[in-house]
Amino acid sequence: MINYSCINQLKTLKDIIRYTTTIFNESDIFFGHGSDNAYDEAVYLILHALNLPDDNLDMFLDANITKNEIRKILYLINKRVTLRIPISYLTEESLLQGYKFYIDKxxxxxxxxxxxxxxxxxxxxxxxxxxxxxxxxxxxxxxxxxxxxxxxxxxxxxxxxxxxxxxxxxxxxxxxxxxxxxxxxxxxxxxxxxxxxxxxxxxxxxxxxxxxxxxxxxxxxxxxxxxxxxxxxxxxxxxxxxxxxxxxxxxxxxxxxxxxxxxxxxxxxxxxxxxxxxxxxxxxxxxxxxxxxxxxxx
The missing domain is CATH 3.40.50.150 (Vaccinia Virus protein VP39)
Structure with missing residues (x-):
């Protein structure tokens, strides 16, 4: 389970990416549904949750994130880690050869x-x-x-x-x-x-x-x-x-x-x-x- 008490320590996009990457690395989740490492999966999940483009990450790294946005991200992290749900089912989309497809279970x-x-x-x-x-x-x-x-x-x-x-x-x-x-x-x-x-x-x-x-x-x-x-x-x-x-x-x-x-x-x-x-x-x-x-x- 994710400890929601960390919400006050997470201020910027950079903070939540670092935190999520650590959680994913420490868990026993399996990568194989679109990414092959914790960092890429963390970035994809977070940018999707915040409705941010994936081609200008550097522009937003120091941007502050609201507590409600952090709660939304922590909720998705929790489902990914505890239920082992593939990230594409959490976001209801998948990328293949650069094209986006809607999916569900x-x-x-x-x-x-x-x-x-x-x-x-x-x-x-x-x-x-x-x-x-x-x-x-x-x-x-x-x-x-x-x-x-x-x-x-x-x-x-x-x-x-x-x-x-x-x-x-x-x-x-x-x-x-x-x-x-x-x-x-x-x-x-x-x-x-x-x-x-x-x-x-x-x-x-x-x-x-x-x-x-x-x-x-x-x-x-x-x-x-x-x-x-x-x-x-x-x-x-x-x-x-x-x-x-x-x-x-x-x-x-x-x-x-x-x-x-x-x-x-x-x-x-x-x-x-x-x-x-x-x-x-x-x-x-x-x-x-x-x-x-x-x-x-x-």
Whole structure:
């Protein structure tokens, strides 16, 4: 619990940042939902609570903070430390590739490294971004990958699907925020079950893939996320098997599937010895994202 008696000692923005960073460092919270250290998380939480821009921190460091503002910040710190709630659920927003997305506990916190590939327009596998006219985002969650895809491939129409009705409400909110409602259609569907047959240039999917053993060892922060978006079954391959069984019917002959499997490389190889995908390395991942064309899919 946070000791609110410190309120009289905290005067400036610099004071509250130092104090919050110390509290976060001394706690057993896990960083992995947007930041990887106590200072960055403290600054983000505080600036959000004070409704201050994040690009002019130096300008406000010596500014005095009111007691009510300090109480608001201490309340958020307390929830972060004692309940282990990811910071993005406390602020109801998440940043991915510099873009802001509204979220709540009905969707996982956006963090897919597929976003890095989308920012680069899937180069070199896509030679001409303007040639991409149709994209499917399976398991869209907050809609972040669909939105980033729409912004990257500006000639494309997109379909974003999810099994969760509540997740699609959030996706629609983000789609509307970026004024993409005329280009992104949302469909409530269990994978391909309720999607009209159509051949797409690109299919993107960040499915549930965490295996049962790993799921039981996740830090408490992840337990605030919807299990339906994380749980991939005993070996993490339950959903991936269903995707690979049906995806060929929805992919153009020259189209590509971009599929994230997290840390389940060994389990993938065990289950799909007849598939030899292209493994894509990102800044922080290796053998976590695969690319498949139609010929590579059995």
């Amino acid at each position: 009905n969707v996982i916190v956006p963090r897919s490294p597929i976003s890095e590939l989308i920012q680069n327009c899937l180069y070199p596998w896509v030679k001409n971004p303007e040639s991409i006219t149709s994209i499917l985002d399976l398991c869209t969650g907050s809609g972040c990958l669909a939105i980033l895809s729409a912004l990257a491939f500006q000639e494309s129409m997109l379909t974003a699907t999810d099994i969760s009705v509540e997740a699609l409400k959030i996706a629609k909110k983000n789609i509307n925020y970026y004024n993409l409602q005329n280009r992104i259609t949302t469909i409530n569907s269990n994978l391909f079950d309720d999607i009209p047959i159509h051949q797409y240039d690109i299919i993107i999917c960040n499915p549930p893939y965490v295996n049962t053993q790993s799921l039981n060892k996740l830090p408490k922060e992840y337990l605030h996320e919807p299990m339906i978006a994380l749980d991939g079954g005993n070996d993490g391959m339950d959903i991936i098997k269903k995707i690979l069984k049906n995806v060929k019917n929805f992919l153009k002959k020259e189209g590509i599937l971009v599929l994230e499997i997290g840390n389940e490389y060994n389990n993938f190889v065990k289950n799909f010895q007849n598939i030899n995908p292209t493994w894509v390395t990102t800044i922080n991942t290796e053998k976590s994202i695969m690319l498949l064309n139609q010929e590579q899919i059995p």
